[in-house]
Amino acid sequence: MRIEVHGVEPAVPAAAPALDFRLRVHADAPVRALTLATQLRIEAAARDYDEDARDRLQGLFGPPETWGRTLSSLLWTRTVTHVPAFTGRAQATLTVACTYDFDVAAAAYLHGLPGGGVPLRFLFTGTVFYLDGDRLQAACLPWDTEAEHLMPVHVWKDLMDRHFPRTAWIRLERDTFDRLYAHRVRHTLLGWDDTVRSLLETSGG
The missing domain is CATH 2.60.40 (Immunoglobulin-like)
Known part of the structure; x- marks a missing residue:
């Protein structure tokens, strides 16, 4: 065959x-x-x-x-x-x-x-x-x-x-996600892109 x-x-x-x-x-x-x-x-x-x-x-x-x-x-x-x-x-x-x-x-x-x-x-x-x-x-x-x-x-x-137009996916441990979510709430950020960008700008990345 x-x-x-x-x-x-x-x-x-x-x-x-x-x-x-x-x-x-x-x-x-x-x-x-x-x-x-x-x-x-x-x-x-x-x-x-x-x-x-x-x-x-x-x-x-x-x-x-x-x-x-x-x-x-x-x-x-x-x-x-x-x-x-x-x-x-x-x-x-x-x-x-x-x-x-x-x-x-x-x-x-x-x-x-x-x-x-x-x-x-x-x-x-x-x-x-x-x-x-x-x-x-x-x-x-x-x-x-x-x-x-x-x-x-x-x-x-x-x-x-x-x-998944114009998007990519990453998987986080639950504790990491909870910290990221807390950062978003604390800084009244609208979405996850804004949340990650704020961390990148803070770190100079």
């Missing part, structure tokens, strides 16, 4: 941000069903980075002079896709939920790229169900079933802009 990734687009309709990767699945024999488990990884070492990108990604990989040993593959997600019966070739959609939580390494990486492409590797496992005469049989996908795809960075960024 051979699997190719031949495109990506925003999932619609979607209450939360997600991307649909379009798959082509090729099989030599008729397939009754396919349960496809996918590990999606970002091959960060497979592309070049300009000075702007190196500055923005130091939080993930450290100083650029250490990237020879720290620039590593990042796990984006794991997902399961069910493909119905087909003969020869089938189209399938692999849906990947996306987050703007910068504590997630994949989101921090994608946000940090100013442009270009994101080298992705899809590692597939799963179970193929097929007929052997009148008997339904099951077989595991070979361990080396995988695919590569270069996703334009703007696909992810456009998706985030659609769901």
